[in-house]
Amino acid sequence: MQASHPPLGLVDPLFEAFSRQLRRVDSYDGLIELLRQDIRARIGLTNAWLYVCQREEDAELVLVATAGPQAARIRELVPVIPRAGDAMVEELLRDQGLLLIPDAQLGPYPEVTRRLGNRTVVNLPMSVVDHAKKEKSNVK
Numbered sequence: 001m002q003a004s005h006p007p008l009g010l011v012d013p014l015f016e017a018f019s020r021q022l023r024r025v026d027s028y029d030g031l032i033e034l035l036r037q038d039i040r041a042r043i044g045l046t047n048a049w050l051y052v053c054q055r056e057e058d059a060e061l062v063l064v065a066t067a068g069p070q071a072a073r074i075r076e077l078v079p080v081i082p083r084a085g086d087a088m089v090e091e092l093l094r095d096q097g098l099l100l101i102p103d104a105q106l107g108p109y110p111e112v113t114r115r116l117g118n119r120t121v122v123n124l125p126m127s128v129v130d131h132a133k134k135e136k137s138n139v140k
Helices: 013-024 028-043 071-077 087-095 111-116
Strands: 048-052 060-067 080-082 099-101 121-123
Touching (some): 028 048, 060 071, 071 111, 087 099, 087 121
Antiparallel strands (some): 048 060, 060 080
């Protein structure tokens, strides 16, 4: 079965432009800057960052990229986030969906949220699974 493309009138021109730019990204920094620009244009948020963990059993998430006016402070204050004890991380890991926090200054969110002055926070978990393919070769 071949893939089909939607009729041109149904494709949002901004989404199409974003898709073209995304294909040219070659680093985490480039990815997070592109996302930051798109998020700012769509909903007005000005900072973006990306944390990763390599394995499910890792105890913390490591900051790999950040962009926006608070980028240096984010790198300074939260280079790693513990998986346990952080209300946002725990909720992200539980739900596996978009997490919108209208006012991160209130509630059980980490002190760093208040120190950065974050109000609205949008978290979008991403999961990329790398299944290494092992090839067996027979040498005679």
